[in-house]
Amino acid sequence: MPTRVPMSDELRSVLGSPTEATLLESSPRSRVWRVHLPDGERVIVKQIAEGGGAGAGGDERYAREVAALRLAARATRPVVAPALLGTDPESRVMVLEHLDDLGAAGDWMPGHAESLARLHALTGPADKGTLPAWTGPTAADAESFLALAEALGVPVPPTVPDELAGLIDRLDPTPHHALLHGDPCPGNDLYTATGVRFIDFEQASLGNGLVELAYFRIGFPTCWCAMSVTAAPLTEVEDVYRSTWRSLTGRDVPGDLADACAGWLIRGDALVERARRASVDHLARVPVEDFEWGCVSARERLVHRLGAVAGLTRDHDRLHALGRLCSALASRLLERWPALRPLPAHDARPRY
Numbered sequence: 001m002p003t004r005v006p007m008s009d010e011l012r013s014v015l016g017s018p019t020e021a022t023l024l025e026s027s028p029r030s031r032v033w034r035v036h037l038p039d040g041e042r043v044i045v046k047q048i049a050e051g052g053g054a055g056a057g058g059d060e061r062y063a064r065e066v067a068a069l070r071l072a073a074r075a076t077r078p079v080v081a082p083a084l085l086g087t088d089p090e091s092r093v094m095v096l097e098h099l100d101d102l103g104a105a106g107d108w109m110p111g112h113a114e115s116l117a118r119l120h121a122l123t124g125p126a127d128k129g130t131l132p133a134w135t136g137p138t139a140a141d142a143e144s145f146l147a148l149a150e151a152l153g154v155p156v157p158p159t160v161p162d163e164l165a166g167l168i169d170r171l172d173p174t175p176h177h178a179l180l181h182g183d184p185c186p187g188n189d190l191y192t193a194t195g196v197r198f199i200d201f202e203q204a205s206l207g208n209g210l211v212e213l214a215y216f217r218i219g220f221p222t223c224w225c226a227m228s229v230t231a232a233p234l235t236e237v238e239d240v241y242r243s244t245w246r247s248l249t250g251r252d253v254p255g256d257l258a259d260a261c262a263g264w265l266i267r268g269d270a271l272v273e274r275a276r277r278a279s280v281d282h283l284a285r286v287p288v289e290d291f292e293w294g295c296v297s298a299r300e301r302l303v304h305r306l307g308a309v310a311g312l313t314r315d316h317d318r319l320h321a322l323g324r325l326c327s328a329l330a331s332r333l334l335e336r337w338p339a340l341r342p343l344p345a346h347d348a349r350p351r352y
Contacts, residue, residue, distance in 0.1 A: 005033050006047050008088045011095060015043065015086055028275070029061065029202060034098065042098040043085060048202065049092075061202040062092040064182075067131050068204035069094070071123055071179050078195040080119045099197055101190040106347055109216065109229065109237045112189050115196035117244035120178035120209035127177055127206065134180055134207025136171040137263045144283040145266040151287040152336070154328045157321040164266065166318055171263045173207035176254065180205045184212050185223035186349050210253060213241050214260035217312070219304045219343050221270040224294030225350050226301050228343040258312040258319055265305045265326070271298040296343055299333055304343045306330035 005021045020036040026046075033045045048065070050058035066089075072081035086095040123130075142164040149156050181188070182203025190197045216237050219226045229237065238257075245253050264270050268282035273293050276282075282298070290297045306326040313323030334340060 005035055005045050006091050006093050011086045011088055044096040044098050047093045058092055064204050065201040068201035074122045075118055080115050081198050099190050099192050104191050110240045111196045113237045113241040114244050116184055117241045121245055121248040123179040124177050131204055131206050134173040134205040137168055137267050141266045144268055144281050148283045152332050154332050159321040160325055163319055163322045167259055167262055170259050176208035177206045178209040180207050180212055183222050185220055186225055208255045210255045210257050210260040217308045218261045218264045221264045226296050226343050227346045229346045258316055261312055262309050265309050271301055300340050303330050303333050303340055
């Protein structure tokens with residue numbers, strides 16, 4: 001069994017040869033083992049696969065994860081990611097600290113938000129180029145969203161196209177350099193005795209941390225287990241994030257949370273799993289078919305996002321007309337498909 005673990009001779013000379021190895025469940029984009037070393041230490045060996053669906057190739061995903069883990073290692077007391085113990089770029093293999101996951105408790109979100117803010121605050125302008133810039137919505141996404149309204153027979157207020165153009169400009173990541181995880185979802189957060197640690201940084205980038213704080217309001221847009229967070233828990237988690245960021249950086253979080261949420265709303269690729277992104281216009285599919293990802297459907301995800309953006313933009317100077325359109329679109333979806341369900345509540349988070 002030890003020979004099945006892709007550890008090079010160089011890694012074995014430094015860390016030791018595995019005495020026991022267990023292949024763990026992982027995405028198609030990687031293979032992961034829990035490995036016992038001769039000194040009794042346990043480590044994680046992760047190999048990035050070449051395939052695995054749309055998006056960056058294996059070499060790029062490997063480089064992103066290694067770079068992000070090295071940046072994340074700046075955090076101390078508490079740390080926010082496992083330590084990177086060794087690498088083999090030729091085989092796209094990394095050896096990571098093993099973390100004992102205690103499982104998420106019912107009040108899992110504040111710890112998640114605090115560690116997310118700590119992660120985001122680790123980098124700044126001097127780190128430009130260490131990771132790709134975050135990729136935001138495009139003019140094509142805005143056009144698809146407007147076409148969805150037309151297909152559903154919902155009139156578009158005349159100022160919405162200009163509002164969307166302004167939104168895309170404001171979401172330009174160039175002025176921002178927060179260390180973004182790329183997929184900060186349940187399952188990629190481990191609850192240890194000393195705090196929350198994030199794993200799986202294959203999609204890491206630099207940008208505005210608000211695009212990941214927005215996950216709580218917009219329903220975890222890159223996650224199979226979409227969830228709804230409302231009322232007091234939502235206020236608490238956003239306060240935890242903002243206060244943690246302020247304590248670490250000495251300034252308020254830059255940008256507008258409404259912009260970040262609206263950016264996720266208009267991206268059709270945020271309705272499907274990674275392997276199916278960058279393939280077709282998924283918003284165009286919504287009027288003619290519903291399609292599931294995880295435990296909820298695309299229309300159910302969309303209704304939640306529309307409601308979240310409508311609520312945030314009711315009195316918004318730059319997105320007011322978009323908010324009215326969102327409210328009308330949500331009503332139309334529920335009128336046409338009244339059996340659509342609300343997203344599961346945050347306390348229904350799946351156990352891993």
